[in-house]
Amino acid sequence: MGQKYLRIVKASFSGGGGSLVVTDLKIEFDIEKTISGVPNAGTVRVYNLSAAHRQAVGKEFDSVQLEAGYQGTGTGIILKGKIREVFHQRDETNVITEVKVGDGDEAERKGYVAKTWPTGTKVKDIVEDIRREGMPGISRGELKGLDDLPTTKRPLTLVSGTRRAMDQLGRSHNFYWSYQNEALETIPADGYLDQRVVISAQTGMIGVPTVTDSGISVQCLLDPAIRPNRLIEVISDVLDMNGKPGTYRVNGLRYYGDNMDGDFNVDVEGQTLSGGKVSG
Numbered sequence: 158m159g160q161k162y163l164r165i166v167k168a169s170f171s172g173g174g175g176s177l178v179v180t181d182l183k184i185e186f187d188i189e190k191t192i193s194g195v196p197n198a199g200t201v202r203v204y205n206l207s208a209a210h211r212q213a214v215g216k217e218f219d220s221v222q223l224e225a226g227y228q229g230t231g232t233g234i235i236l237k238g239k240i241r242e243v244f245h246q247r248d249e250t251n252v253i254t255e256v257k258v259g260d261g262d263e264a265e266r267k268g269y270v271a272k273t274w275p276t277g278t279k280v281k282d283i284v285e286d287i288r289r290e291g292m293p294g295i296s297r298g299e300l301k302g303l304d305d306l307p308t309t310k311r312p313l314t315l316v317s318g319t320r321r322a323m324d325q326l327g328r329s330h331n332f333y334w335s336y337q338n339e340a341l342e343t344i345p346a347d348g349y350l351d352q353r354v355v356i357s358a359q360t361g362m363i364g365v366p367t368v369t370d371s372g373i374s375v376q377c378l379l380d381p382a383i384r385p386n387r388l389i390e391v392i393s394d395v396l397d398m399n400g401k402p403g404t405y406r407v408n409g410l411r412y413y414g415d416n417m418d419g420d421f422n423v424d425v426e427g428q429t430l431s432g433g434k435v436s437g
Contacts, residue, residue, distance in 0.1 A: 163228035166416035172219025185415040197260035199236045233381025237338040261336030264292040268319030280306040291319040298340030347434040349406045350386045357392035365395045372428040404430040
């Protein structure tokens with residue numbers, strides 16, 4: 158495995174004001190993600206943009222993408238979404254541009270469903286219709302578990318905002334849905350997407366994991382491959398002492414730090430995986 162050193166952060170903005178890519182200025186970020194249908198959110202702060210570049214950052218519903226990683230291992234997307242708000246402020250020596258971003262925000266605010274599906278419709282087809290017609294700006298991610306669900310036993314009519322419609326389907330058919338980097342993903346309530354990252358002292362774990370009622374909390378150096386819905390394998394004597402299995406589904410996380418000399422971490426909330434299924 159490559160070493161986690163020499164940080165890289167790349168912020169890309171595009172929209173009505175033009176496009177802008179920032180790599181060589183100070184960039185701070187604080188991003189929270191979960192497996193719920195509530196849009197993930199983040200704050201990006203860029204230091205000392207020129208006046209012209211500040212104008213290019215954009216307005217509400219313009220696009221933002223933040224990539225982070227290391228020269229030794231490469232980068233990955235840690236935030237992709239639409240601008241909610243932009244502020245420009247000054248401290249003693251710097252001009253700071255602060256951008257509030259929502260992942261799936263356009264679909265959250267504009268998405269609407271008004272449709273009836275006949276008896277015998279596959280749940281996956283219903284979800285696909287909702288994505289195409291009621292989730293502007295959202296691509297198709299991995300829709301796991303939907304193929305295993307039975308078809309509808311009677312006609313189904315949904316007339317509501319997109320999130321309410323998807324929540325209703327999720328409760329009825331026992332799956333989670335979420336926007337992850339502007340892609341729709343689903344997993345069974347006891348399932349996961351089969352991608353795994355090892356967290357240990359050798360790969361950048363900070364301190365020791367904390368055992369929780371449903372799994373663990375663990376902190377490590379930022380790794381963009383650690384994402385909601387996926388797995389982490391945590392190697393720690395603390396888990397061995399507590400008899401906790403070492404594999405967990407990522408239910409929530411927080412990426413935070415900057416590309417200079419502050420933190421560059423991810424805090425992860427994991428739920429226990431046992432016998433191939435998520436439990437606890």
